[in-house]
Amino acid sequence: EVQLVESGGGVVQPGGSLRLSCAGSGFTFDDYSLHWVRQVPGKGLEWVSVISGDGLWIFYADSVKGRFTISRDNSKKSLYLQMNSLRTEDTALYHCAKKRCAGTGRCSGMDVWGHGTTVTVSS
Amino acid sequence: DIQMTQSPSSLSASVGDTVTITCRASQTVDTYLNWYQQNPGKAPKLLIYDASTLQGGVPSRFSASGSGTDFSLTISNLQPEDSATYFCQHSYNFPHTFGQGTKLEIK
Numbered sequence: 001e002v003q004l005v006e007s008g009g010g011v012v013q014p015g016g017s018l019r020l021s022c023a024g025s026g027f028t029f030d031d032y033s034l035h036w037v038r039q040v041p042g043k044g045l046e047w048v049s050v051i052s053g054d055g056l057w058i059f060y061a062d063s064v065k066g067r068f069t070i071s072r073d074n075s076k077k078s079l080y081l082q083m084n085s086l087r088t089e090d091t092a093l094y095h096c097a098k099k100r101c102a103g104t105g106r107c108s109g110m111d112v113w114g115h116g117t118t119v120t121v122s123s
Numbered sequence: 124d125i126q127m128t129q130s131p132s133s134l135s136a137s138v139g140d141t142v143t144i145t146c147r148a149s150q151t152v153d154t155y156l157n158w159y160q161q162n163p164g165k166a167p168k169l170l171i172y173d174a175s176t177l178q179g180g181v182p183s184r185f186s187a188s189g190s191g192t193d194f195s196l197t198i199s200n201l202q203p204e205d206s207a208t209y210f211c212q213h214s215y216n217f218p219h220t221f222g223q224g225t226k227l228e229i230k
Binding site (some may be wrong): 001025035037044045047050061062086095097100106107108109110113114115116 | 124141145148154155156157161165166167172173174175177178182212217218219220221222223
């Protein structure tokens with residue numbers, strides 16, 4: 001079964017840091033780009049960041065650029081999101097999601113999602 | 124950044140009805156448009172990709188169309204399990220922006 005499982009969420013004070021992890025299984029991990037998407041409870045979805053299968057290209061939403069760093073360790077089949085200088089508006093459920101197609105070509109859709117890990121930024 | 128605008132934000136319909144949700148992009152996204160279904164407390168589920176292609180396992184009562192800036196998702200013969208929030212999202216460039224969502228209630 002293709003699966004993504006997030007971990008690492010928690011409560012942190014404004015200005016603090018947190019590192020999220022996402023473990024993949026059931027697919028050839030390094031063939032696929034992976035995304036982070038967040039959702040404020042009861043609100044919509046916000047795309048956060050993406051990293052290619054080989055880790056060579058990376059994009060961020062403007063709202064997190066310069067504060068968050070996406071990375072992956074294909075030997076461990078793991079995706080990460082290092083979050084620094086956290087703000088109250090970063091409070092959300094963070095999902096990792098797999099690009100539907102292998103490779104870096106244009107391809108629509110995220111076909112596998114983890115259940116998410118909750119980040120709460122509060123003093 | 125490309126902005127995605129969905130309408131309506133919510134709607135209510137009965138079992139057996141047909142409903143349509145629309146999504147408009149602020150600039151062309153060609154056919155790089157996806158639709159997701161999300162139930163409370165669950166992760167989003169990919170329904171449609173490439174504007175009109177049904178993801179495997181999705182019932183055929185779901186259909187979608189559009190290209191460029193205007194898109195629609197139609198659900199025919201509504202079933203109780205279709206009660207959910209539906210999001211559109213483009214994959215044309217980064218950021219892959221989502222629409223604000225449409226909450227569908229089955230009466």
